[in-house]
Amino acid sequence: MTEPAAKAAAAATEAGPIRTGAEYIRSLRGRKLKVYLFGELVAEPVDHPVIRPSVNAVAETYDLALRDPELASTASPYTNGRVNRFLHIAQSPEDLVKQNKMQRRLGQLTGTCFQRCVGMDALNALHSVTFEIDGQCGTAYHERFKAFAAMAQRGNLVIGGAMTDVKGDRSKAPGAQADPDMYVHITRRTKDGIYIKGAKAHQTGCLNSHWLIVMPTIRLGPGDKDYAVVGALPVDAPGITYLYGRQSCDTRSMDGGDIDAGNARFAGQEAMIVFDDAFIPWQRVFMDGEHEFAAMLVERFTCYHRRSYVCKSGVGDVLIGAAAAIADCNGVEKASHVRDKLVEMTHLNETIYGTGISASHQATRMKSGVYLSDDMLSNVCKHHVTRLPYEIGRLAQDLAGGLMVTLPSEKDLRHPEAGAVNRAGASDCVDNIAAASSGVKPPRPTSTRTPTSRRTIFQTKCDPSTRKTMRSPASTMSRVSRRTSVDFSSGSSSEKDRKSWKPTSRAAVARIRARSRSSFTHHTNGLANAVRLRAT
Numbered sequence: 001m002t003e004p005a006a007k008a009a010a011a012a013t014e015a016g017p018i019r020t021g022a023e024y025i026r027s028l029r030g031r032k033l034k035v036y037l038f039g040e041l042v043a044e045p046v047d048h049p050v051i052r053p054s055v056n057a058v059a060e061t062y063d064l065a066l067r068d069p070e071l072a073s074t075a076s077p078y079t080n081g082r083v084n085r086f087l088h089i090a091q092s093p094e095d096l097v098k099q100n101k102m103q104r105r106l107g108q109l110t111g112t113c114f115q116r117c118v119g120m121d122a123l124n125a126l127h128s129v130t131f132e133i134d135g136q137c138g139t140a141y142h143e144r145f146k147a148f149a150a151m152a153q154r155g156n157l158v159i160g161g162a163m164t165d166v167k168g169d170r171s172k173a174p175g176a177q178a179d180p181d182m183y184v185h186i187t188r189r190t191k192d193g194i195y196i197k198g199a200k201a202h203q204t205g206c207l208n209s210h211w212l213i214v215m216p217t218i219r220l221g222p223g224d225k226d227y228a229v230v231g232a233l234p235v236d237a238p239g240i241t242y243l244y245g246r247q248s249c250d251t252r253s254m255d256g257g258d259i260d261a262g263n264a265r266f267a268g269q270e271a272m273i274v275f276d277d278a279f280i281p282w283q284r285v286f287m288d289g290e291h292e293f294a295a296m297l298v299e300r301f302t303c304y305h306r307r308s309y310v311c312k313s314g315v316g317d318v319l320i321g322a323a324a325a326i327a328d329c330n331g332v333e334k335a336s337h338v339r340d341k342l343v344e345m346t347h348l349n350e351t352i353y354g355t356g357i358s359a360s361h362q363a364t365r366m367k368s369g370v371y372l373s374d375d376m377l378s379n380v381c382k383h384h385v386t387r388l389p390y391e392i393g394r395l396a397q398d399l400a401g402g403l404m405v406t407l408p409s410e411k412d413l414r415h416p417e418a419g420a421v422n423r424a425g426a427s428d429c430v431d432n433i434a435a436a437s438s439g440v441k442p443p444r445p446t447s448t449r450t451p452t453s454r455r456t457i458f459q460t461k462c463d464p465s466t467r468k469t470m471r472s473p474a475s476t477m478s479r480v481s482r483r484t485s486v487d488f489s490s491g492s493s494s495e496k497d498r499k500s501w502k503p504t505s506r507a508a509v510a511r512i513r514a515r516s517r518s519s520f521t522h523h524t525n526g527l528a529n530a531v532r533l534r535a536t
């Protein structure tokens with residue numbers, strides 16, 4: 001273990017776990033990670049304007065556990081105390097269901113990826129796989145793994161799950177690649193541990209983690225033994241370089257200002273990790289050459305992770321609320337096509353959530369005692385996630401109109417001359433955008449508002465501490481149901497509602513759309529990108 005990682009682990013166990021989001025952010029400082037972004041070495045990732053929002057999103061997982069311990073923490077058999085739910089090994093289907101509920105809530109709170117699920121799902125998958133390798137091969141991985149999990153739980157640490165290799169020629173197995181480094185593999189074994197080389201791509205939250213768990217990415221054969229490696233190493237271990245991944249609209253956070261930065265406070269993070277003879281001590285190695293278990297690990301990990309994507313239904317809640325608020329602001333909230341679209345967005349969003357959470361409900365007990373979600377339903381959830389958020393985004397884009405993609409920059413809105421021209425109309429648009437990003441209903445447009453009062457209203461909407469009206473699924477449903485006269489929360493509608501609710505046929509929807517003044521824009525990416533709906 002490196003000096004800083006050893007210190008962090010010792011501090012975590014002796015001085016107690018990281019508790020708050022602020023403590024978590026402090027724990028990331030001073031690690032001297034080798035991180036490249038835009039062709040430059042980043043001095044302190046925590047302070048970089050592109051990276052910081054992603055740190056804030058993870059910090060929210062700590063603060064939620066304090067605000068709502070029932071939802072985001074639980075009792076662990078390994079520490080005899082409460083631990084963050086992201087580090088818990090599922091003891092029942094109910095534990096998996098609660099993971100999903102926590103993920104939806106965090107999606108609502110951050111409107112983005114909060115990054116801790118990959119590690120959570122890797123821990124749960126490894127619990128059963130290490131147990132079964134030991135049972136068949138006489139190894140001692142399971143006890144090592146449990147010691148590692150307990151250490152992470154005691155320190156309340158963040159774990160990144162490093163599975164996806166860069167792969168090279170996809171038609172060839174890892175051992176048959178022209179360049180052996182296309183898949184992470186063991187280069188040396190010593191009495192102290194192993195050295196690994198290669199790269200992992202698209203690594204969610206890796207810089208914001210304390211530890212990485214490296215895992216194989218595909219089924220392996222007898223010729224791939226050195227690629228059958230699972231191990232945990234600190235994020236700041238020598239021999240690791242990080243290449244930060246681009247996000248759409250990411251340079252907006254470097255533009256300055258506070259109203260035109262998309263989701264200004266929170267963001268996701270992916271980077272490529274390059275390992276150049278990075279060391280893993282034996283005590284942290286959980287697979288070494290047992291190639292026949294690689295497919296089992298990949299399948300179990302993806303089974304957990306594919307129902308973790310209910311996170312997107314939390315993000316969908318924000319988007320539905322934002323779309324409804326913009327319709328209000330534009331004075332079209334009563335139009336039947338607007339109501340139909342909000343209903344459709346809600347239906348699609350709940351479909352993702354419904355399949356994810358039912359996969360958790362139907363979990364089964366593995367030999368090691370951990371529970372694994374239903375594989376069919378988990379995969380159906382994943383299939384929905386690769387499609388439905390785009391349709392939800394398309395409908396939101398339609399309701400928002402063209403401003404989402406063509407609004408002048410904040411610098412123009414604040415310019416003494418250009419801003420004056422814009423003030424009467426465009427500043428109301430800014431209020432709309434603020435509402436969209438905060439999920440708060442904006443006031444009706446008015447040209448009599450002064451720039452100062454606009455700014456105050458705007459800041460109130462955007463400041464998460466005052467964002468009390470961020471919608472819960474229930475409040476989103478009741479809001480939509482109020483508009484559509486359909487009671488989603490109880491699954492039925494009142495007599496009065498039933499009378500006023502007229503289902504619209506597909507042909508009628510097509511006619512309404514054709515007539516609609518707010519015709520479909522070609523810029524279907526805009527709003528979806530703004531909230532970074534990413535289906536992986």
Ligand SMILES: Cc1cc2nc3c(=O)[nH]c(=O)nc-3n(C[C@H](O)[C@H](O)[C@H](O)COP(=O)(O)OP(=O)(O)OC[C@H]3O[C@@H](n4cnc5c(N)ncnc54)[C@H](O)[C@@H]3O)c2cc1C
Pocket residue numbers: 118161162163164165166167170171200201202203204205270534535536
């Ligand atoms: C936002 C985001 C976050 C992510 N986070 C993580 C993370 O935290 N940890 C992690 O480990 N991974 C992560 N991933 C990686 C993700 O799991 C992979 O992107 C996914 O598994 C697909 O792999 P790939 O990108 O290498 O695609 P590719 O393998 O390049 O696939 C591209 C296309 O080629 C096809 N193809 C590939 N191989 C074959 C073959 N042999 N025969 C026929 N067709 C083939 C595929 O079906 C696909 O259509 C993330 C990805 C994204 C986009």
Ligand code: SF4
Pocket residue numbers: 112113114115116117118204308309310311312
């Ligand atoms: S994309 Fe969703 S499931 Fe995956 S790490 Fe991010 S928040 Fe979690």
